[in-house]
Amino acid sequence: MKVLQFDYKIPHYIFSKIIGGFIPSVYWNARLSCLRFHEQSEPELPNENWVKVKVKYGGICGSDLNLLFLNDSPATSPFVSFPFTIGHEIVGEIEEVGSQVTDLNSGDRVVIDPILSCVSRGIEHPCPTCLKGNFSLCAYKTEGDLSPGLLIGACRDTGGGWSSFIVAHKSQAFKLPAAVNDLNGVMVEPFSCALHSVLRNPPSKNDTVLVIGGGVIGICVIAAIRALEIPCRIVTLVKHQFQAELASNYGANNIIQLRKHTYVDDLTRILKGQVLKPLFGPQVIQGGADIVFECVGKKQSINDALRFSNNGGKVVLLGLAGIMDGIDWTTVWLNELDVKGSFAYSTEVFQGKSTRTFDIAIELMRTGKVDLSPLVTHRFPIEDYRNALGTASNKKNRAASKVVFEP
Numbered sequence: 001m002k003v004l005q006f007d008y009k010i011p012h013y014i015f016s017k018i019i020g021g022f023i024p025s026v027y028w029n030a031r032l033s034c035l036r037f038h039e040q041s042e043p044e045l046p047n048e049n050w051v052k053v054k055v056k057y058g059g060i061c062g063s064d065l066n067l068l069f070l071n072d073s074p075a076t077s078p079f080v081s082f083p084f085t086i087g088h089e090i091v092g093e094i095e096e097v098g099s100q101v102t103d104l105n106s107g108d109r110v111v112i113d114p115i116l117s118c119v120s121r122g123i124e125h126p127c128p129t130c131l132k133g134n135f136s137l138c139a140y141k142t143e144g145d146l147s148p149g150l151l152i153g154a155c156r157d158t159g160g161g162w163s164s165f166i167v168a169h170k171s172q173a174f175k176l177p178a179a180v181n182d183l184n185g186v187m188v189e190p191f192s193c194a195l196h197s198v199l200r201n202p203p204s205k206n207d208t209v210l211v212i213g214g215g216v217i218g219i220c221v222i223a224a225i226r227a228l229e230i231p232c233r234i235v236t237l238v239k240h241q242f243q244a245e246l247a248s249n250y251g252a253n254n255i256i257q258l259r260k261h262t263y264v265d266d267l268t269r270i271l272k273g274q275v276l277k278p279l280f281g282p283q284v285i286q287g288g289a290d291i292v293f294e295c296v297g298k299k300q301s302i303n304d305a306l307r308f309s310n311n312g313g314k315v316v317l318l319g320l321a322g323i324m325d326g327i328d329w330t331t332v333w334l335n336e337l338d339v340k341g342s343f344a345y346s347t348e349v350f351q352g353k354s355t356r357t358f359d360i361a362i363e364l365m366r367t368g369k370v371d372l373s374p375l376v377t378h379r380f381p382i383e384d385y386r387n388a389l390g391t392a393s394n395k396k397n398r399a400a401s402k403v404v405f406e407p
Helices: 010-020 062-068 074-079 188-200 216-227 241-249 263-270 299-307 330-334 357-366 382-392
Strands: 002-006 035-039 050-059 089-097 109-112 165-169 173-175 208-212 233-238 254-257 274-276 284-286 289-294 309-317 338-341 347-350 353-356 376-380 402-405
Touching (some): 002 382, 062 382, 173 357, 188 357, 208 216, 208 299, 216 241, 241 254, 254 263, 263 274, 299 309, 347 357, 376 382
Parallel strands (some): 208 233, 208 289, 233 254, 376 402
Antiparallel strands (some): 002 035, 050 089, 050 402, 089 109, 274 284
16 A cells, blocks of 8 residues: 655755755655655554554644654654654544454444554553543553554554554544544544643633634634534634634634734734733733633744733643744733643543543534534545645645545
């Protein structure tokens, strides 16, 4: 089968870092990049508790682009194993079932929770966080029956969604009901990221929520709040006009576009704050949102998240911020902000019960509370990966939201 793999080699890394700053397509076009497109045998079941899944759609996530652009922090490198096939947003059909799998069958349509926690690693005595259902915080990401890897799509043993087949532990495969089509299926994973952040940091009905970023995660945060029927006010800051339209369609009350010379005043006015002039440097904002969901992970967006928070407010970081200079943390202590990270998905309290995030996402789709299929704007065969990655990394010119592979 054809696969797109990431393989770290020092000469390739150095070449890409130097040339890629001038020619971004080098990260996936050059023979000396860290991305490899080649033929490989299908992955085999690690044991009889696993299933093999034929991929129908494999999504391109912002974190995948972050990886290809070599922007990931070295702090994540112990939790991958090279070479690994990229892709963790996966919908497909079960092709092979291990003998110890009883509730899944060949032909079942499934989505994959890619987190490789204690149960999938075959660890006899799970870590404390896994025992609590917080699988994204697993302490044994490098141990057990598998090579190191945070998730499917970062572990050399499992394959990834940028190929034709992956293997997954039976606990990672969630059946799709007939009412949930494959395009919604490939959106279950990113939607679950948004649900996790909202359910762990729920707005109150009288709160003003600011969502920074009009990419897939930002739109999914808006969609999650509305699907959960939280009647708060949602303000969103987006970069492109098509993102503004999506934000409106999914329930944002006020939308501000990121225009360099006007967005600070526009956003401050909408948030009923006040712009103050420091001796030098960026404007200071007095007043702001009760909760800010930061969904970009760049220096500017993080600074904006901090300064557009109300006194005593909360900032939730979803945007995979890494190592960056120039963040002004003054407002964190001055305004006593609560800054929270949010990674992936696990188990939530939903309607009074402990429920896996993926189950909640699928149920909200099944009952018609949310339809995310319009976010899938582009589909490409795996062989056309250069065009696919060019589209995913050039959202403005191609009005791209979610780009997926059709292996």
